[in-house]
Amino acid sequence: MLVGYARVSTKEQETRLQLDALRRAGVDLVFEEKASAVGDRPVLRACFESLSRGDVLVFWKMDRIARSLRDLLDFAELLSKKGVSLRSLSEPIDTSTPVGEYLFHNLGAFAQLERSLIRERVFAGQVSAMRAGVRFGRPRLLQPDRYPLITRMVDAGLSWSEISRRVGVSRATARRAYEDSRGVPRRVYKSRPVFEAVNQM
Numbered sequence: 001m002l003v004g005y006a007r008v009s010t011k012e013q014e015t016r017l018q019l020d021a022l023r024r025a026g027v028d029l030v031f032e033e034k035a036s037a038v039g040d041r042p043v044l045r046a047c048f049e050s051l052s053r054g055d056v057l058v059f060w061k062m063d064r065i066a067r068s069l070r071d072l073l074d075f076a077e078l079l080s081k082k083g084v085s086l087r088s089l090s091e092p093i094d095t096s097t098p099v100g101e102y103l104f105h106n107l108g109a110f111a112q113l114e115r116s117l118i119r120e121r122v123f124a125g126q127v128s129a130m131r132a133g134v135r136f137g138r139p140r141l142l143q144p145d146r147y148p149l150i151t152r153m154v155d156a157g158l159s160w161s162e163i164s165r166r167v168g169v170s171r172a173t174a175r176r177a178y179e180d181s182r183g184v185p186r187r188v189y190k191s192r193p194v195f196e197a198v199n200q201m
Contacts, residue, residue: 002087004030004058005047005065018060021089027058053083061090076104142169147181154178 004027006018015032022030031050033043044065051057057079059065066072076086076095085096086104094100146167153163160171167174 001029001055002027002058003047003051003055005033005044006030006060007033007035007041007044007064009035018064021060022058025058025089048078051079051082051084055083056085056087056096058087058089060088062088062093142167142173142177144180147177150174150178151181 002025004019004022004025006015006022008015008018015034019030019032029050031043031047033041035041035043047057057065062069062072066075072086072093079086080095085094085101087094087096087100092100093104095104150163150167153166158166160175164171164174169177
């Protein structure tokens with residue numbers, strides 16, 4: 001059975017254009033929703049629950065169903081487990097045919113490639129910024145020019161509580177600053193892989 005889904009945001013007035021297109025496509029049942037793509041969509045959830053093996057979910061455009069290609073791919077995977085296909089009336093998306101399914105999975109490969117390229121560009125930008133002197137992460141709570149002051153207070157016999165109070169940082173921060181000024185190497189804790197920790201539980 002062909003099942004249609006039409007959606008407009010709350011700022012739009014009606015779904016007539018989508019409904020007409022769905023009816024011309026021979027859709028038997030239409031779920032109509034007026035809601036933003038960001039918030040909860042109970043009608044889409046009801047539509048999903050009503051679908052059964054062999055059905056085809058038809059929609060006007062991809063953005064009526066999902067916020068991004070990744071969302072659409074995830075949704076298509078859920079539908080595939082139910083034996084349901086996807087068909088767009090405005091884009092070359094139709095998983096009810098072998099060729100359409102092949103093209104749709106190619107979209108997923110392109111989406112993965114795009115994410116990889118974006119990560120590479122972000123990493124390259126960070127490396128370039130670091131070479132230019134840009135620091136990432138939280139700013140230092142205690143600048144290195146304050147380290148000698150902490151050293152003098154330690155040599156004078158002040159407690160870490162008193163030192164941290166005078167400098168205005170925690171005891172741990174004050175102690176790390178002192179150790180850094182003396183060249184004391186920090187302890188490195190190696191974490192186990194998640195699967196290893198889980199298997200030993």
